Amino acid sequence: MQIDIQSRDVFYVSDGTAITCETLGHVVIGQFPLNAHEKTFPFVESEDKLDDLLREIEQSYQRTGRKPLVFFSIVIPRIKHRLLQAPAHSYDVLADIVEQVKGDIEMEPQPKLQRSRSVGKDSASYFDRIAAIEYTLAHDDGITLKGLDEADIILLGVSRSGKTPTSLYMAMQFGLRVVNYPFIDEDIRRLRLLPEFEIHRHKLFGLTIDPQRLNEIRENRLAGSDYASTEQCISELKSVESLFRREAIPYINTSSLSVEEISTRILEKAGLRRRLL
Structure with missing residues (x-):
């Protein structure tokens, strides 16, 4: 049976280096017959950088007619909120894991910018x-x-x-x-x-x-x-x-x-x- 390979724009977005998003995103994308057009946006921690990203997401959607896939790790609430309003399928790469660990150890997380631990x-x-x-x-x-x-x-x-x-x-x-x-x-x-x-x-x-x-x-x-x-x-x-x-x-x-x-x-x-x- 011939597999239909679909083309899709994929963005990796983070307020840090975006290496985690890329790594997890590559593993996930590798499970599907996709021809991925990938682009990485590190250090998205200002409105200006977010505006550039949102513009590219919108252009991708208008150009292809398909919502791009966005793997992200953002802790700044206003930036995360705006990103989630974009015409894309967005996946918070840490959310589910953080929530599970929170429940297991009964401790509230204290989110911080990824690069602060460097x-x-x-x-x-x-x-x-x-x-x-x-x-x-x-x-x-x-x-x-x-x-x-x-x-x-x-x-x-x-x-x-x-x-x-x-x-x-x-x-x-x-x-x-x-x-x-x-x-x-x-x-x-x-x-x-x-x-x-x-x-x-x-x-x-x-x-x-x-x-x-x-x-x-x-x-x-x-x-x-x-x-x-x-x-x-x-x-x-x-x-x-x-x-x-x-x-x-x-x-x-x-x-x-x-x-x-x-x-x-x-x-x-x-x-x-x-x-x-």
């Missing part, structure tokens, strides 16, 4: 995470291979196999310092590890992807190019996977996985611990 007694952990994000950005896409001794993990793979979003997610969510390196033509022809990686073998982890999926992703970036051709995708993946096997580098296929799933599986296989706030 400082204070947890400030050391917070700044460690900021340092992890800065390190990961500085080592994105092979920008530099200096300071590899500080890395928690080094992700390897062909271009567009999911290294950058995975690296940033692991830095933001888990506080890990991540290096990611894309194999270029010279690496693939040589088919051996760079000398810089030899002494850090225990940190190496590979990402691969199905050739058809890689072709689709590259076509969206550089349509009709040799870089995006099916033949090039197959050749690169075959070579890199051969290298992973020969060098005993653990790797996973990212084709059907969300960035959350990829990150969690890497942590499990690599034996890394999360550094939560």
